[in-house]
Amino acid sequence: MKIPLFTKVRKWGRDRQINDAKAQFCHIVEELGETATELNRNRLNSKAMEDSVGDVMVCIIVFADIIGLDAEDCLALAYREIKNRDGKIINGNFVKSSDL
Numbered sequence: 407m408k409i410p411l412f413t414k415v416r417k418w419g420r421d422r423q424i425n426d427a428k429a430q431f432c433h434i435v436e437e438l439g440e441t442a443t444e445l446n447r448n449r450l451n452s453k454a455m456e457d458s459v460g461d462v463m464v465c466i467i468v469f470a471d472i473i474g475l476d477a478e479d480c481l482a483l484a485y486r487e488i489k490n491r492d493g494k495i496i497n498g499n500f501v502k503s504s505d506l
Contacts, residue, residue: 412467419468430469437461487500 424430449455452460470477493502 409478415464415467416471417475418464418465419471424468425472426468427472432470434462434465434469478504 437458441455441462444450444452444455444458467477470480489503493500494506495501
């Protein structure tokens with residue numbers, strides 16, 4: 407089942423002729439930087455953080471579309487890989503059992 411908002415985001419990117427994968431990837435990194443700024447300022451639940459996370463998601467959806475992938479399919483694949491993964495939290499990071 408396709409998520410209507412993902413479809414709208416893809417259409418938004420196409421309508422604006424956003425089609426340069428390298429430029430779009432740079433936008434992803436830029437938006438991640440803005441997210442990092444909010445995190446470093448400990449503004450985890452701020453409107454700016456919410457906007458930054460949303461911008462990252464939009465950029466990723468458009469990037470996937472540019473390179474011929476479907477972001478929903480990518481997400482589904484990643485979830486199938488992690489859904490039964492076990493491991494431990496070490497220094498605040500999840501470490502897969504296979505890496506312990």
